[in-house]
Amino acid sequence: MKLINKLLLLGIISIFFACSDDNDDPVVEVSSEFEENLSLDEWEYNDYSQGEYGNPEGWETSNPGTTFLGVVNAYEEMEDVVSGSAAKLETKEIAITGLASATIYTGQFDLNLSDPAKSAQLGVPYTKRPTSMSFNYKYTPGDVYKQYTGAVGTVIEDAVDSCLVYMYLQKREGDQILRVGTAAMQSSETVSDWTSRKLDVTYGEIANPEVGFKLREEETGWAAAETTPTHVIIVFASSSAGDFFRGANGSTLFVDNISIEY
Template sequence: MKSIPSFIIIIYSILCISCIKDELPNAEADILTCEVDHQILKKDPIIQNERIQILVKSYVDLTEQAPFFTLSAGATISPASGTARNFILPQLYTVTSEDGQSKKIYEVSYITSAVGSKYEFEHVKIENGKYDVFYEVDQNNQSIMDWGSGNAGFSLTGVGSSPEDFPTARLLNGKQGQGVQMVTRSTGNLGSAMGKPLAAGNIFIGEFDLGNSIINPLKSLRLGMPVDFVPIAVTGFFKYQAGAVFKEGGIEKPDKRDSWDCYAVFFETDANLKYLDGTNRFTHPNILGIARIAQEGRVEAQKWTPFYIPLNFSSGKVIDEQKLKDGKYSLTLVFTSSIDGDTFAGAEGSTLLIDQIEIVHDDEK
């Protein structure tokens, strides 16, 4: 009787193990999607780690809302998906994995307050025990918006060991109270190996899509949140110091010096456009107005220096007051320590500090 070749036995064993693994109960306990009546939404629900924010129109009755969730395969949720609850205050849901070994508690909030127009950066939390996240609150001290940044992507490099090591962090001594510190940092050996040697410090109104941060970085920016005002200008205070050595593609460019950037974009959302990204932030036809600091304004400054950037509106664009009330117009505001940071060019150590930022809007003229 012929013996069975050893490599066939190995392959057979691997296949058997794979089959067994496929049959094991799922260990994940995540909410994957959140669905509510689209008629009441200002923006698609924002699902983050253990938190969901549902931005709805101001007339919505929050005392009896019943969101529906889809979960990890085999997972269960308590209270059950579709249960009517009072969302005047955030409500908690517990998701249990199919194997019963993992549980995750989600805080689900319905938010009727629009994003404000004055930003002092006094509210900061530490995400995943690693980096700072700035957020805004309403008059009831309820969180209504997290500022986006590239910190989550930087965390994948393993370079940062404390919040101060990340590109975007709190500044304890701002112009008044706390501010924001943005520093262009090296991404270490891993980042260099992936052709992304630098990470600019940035902060923006919108969300950071971690899934796209490696394969398509420009798509990782989901820019914009609904506003109920028409912006006219951006004002605030800054300090800036460019890093010593500008690099592009990892190669030193002695004739170049880094600079910072700030821009705001006001645009209309529709069925096809929920947010802008790094590929269309200045060019999409739904854009109504753009404010961007001029080249002569991107100076280095060791003392707190004021700036004023007016919005330039596209000719022929008309604001629909009902759409404005319904949250169909969105605004993004972006700051970065390296103007070419989206292509991983800049100078390590370039530092932008900002504080007391305000969007001047129509009823403040």
């Protein structure tokens, strides 16, 4: 049970994901598989104990972690879309941890029984310097915001859930992981109709960064603004504080037609 719990925590939301660092040398411009499916139109399906779950090709989702307890919370949406298919991310109550925020992200989940912390790897090789990231989205926060301790949730009065979207460009070299560029948003606003959003990339250090712009736990500092990145992390999450087991059951984020501008 302890092993399952650890793996579930890894799959719920990105802050617990370990970042791999398997290339220390400068590289020429590198593209990644996720760029071939920014539209989120192509999905692949995997079996688990109670059926199957889908991941957009080139992307990973929270599903490999949550399906250990029989829950799928990231779906291919084929009807309520801008075009083709979209991703539907729904926060759900779940056994053991109480809450599972749904995510799609760049990276991979490879089960490692000897070292569970290495099962989820956030980020993929990427050496480009984009100016912005755009996407279409809808968001509805769930009705009741709670802090979960185990499977027990305590209502936090007057609090509203929020979605979180970010693109982090990193320079990984040896034991150092430096933040090169940042584009992010956190929003509690209900967006009922498909809406286009553009997030500009800020390069270099950000003074007094707001939520979504702060360094991740494993990042060791800020890179100079002119630095060429080696990796990119892109995350869409239905509950921004899911890593702290705070959020609202039923919070739902739809995402379609991602675009990266240069």
